Amino acid sequence: MGIIAWILIGLLAGLIAKAIMPGKDPGGIIITTLIGIAGGLLGGxxxxxxxGVDSIDGFFDLSTWIAAIIGSVILLALYRVTIGRGRSH
Structure with missing residues (x-):
């Protein structure tokens, strides 16, 4: 897949991750996209x-989206824990 496809998947996976895990995050659309892109790679x-599966097959494959969303949720949770610690001090 090309870089534009990864950015699009990342944006949408990041938005879905935020919808699954509502709450205030100190990041805007850029952080959401970066978390989504990294989450897609992490999920894959x-x-x-x-x-032992190749879960990132193509843009329209369900496995690609599931992997990206799960990876994004994991990274969003880690991001919140990390940022939450920084704010409490």
């Missing part, structure tokens, strides 16, 4: 390592 890597 985890799918390959844990299940």
């Amino acid at each position: 890597w985890l799918g390959k390592v844990i299940f």
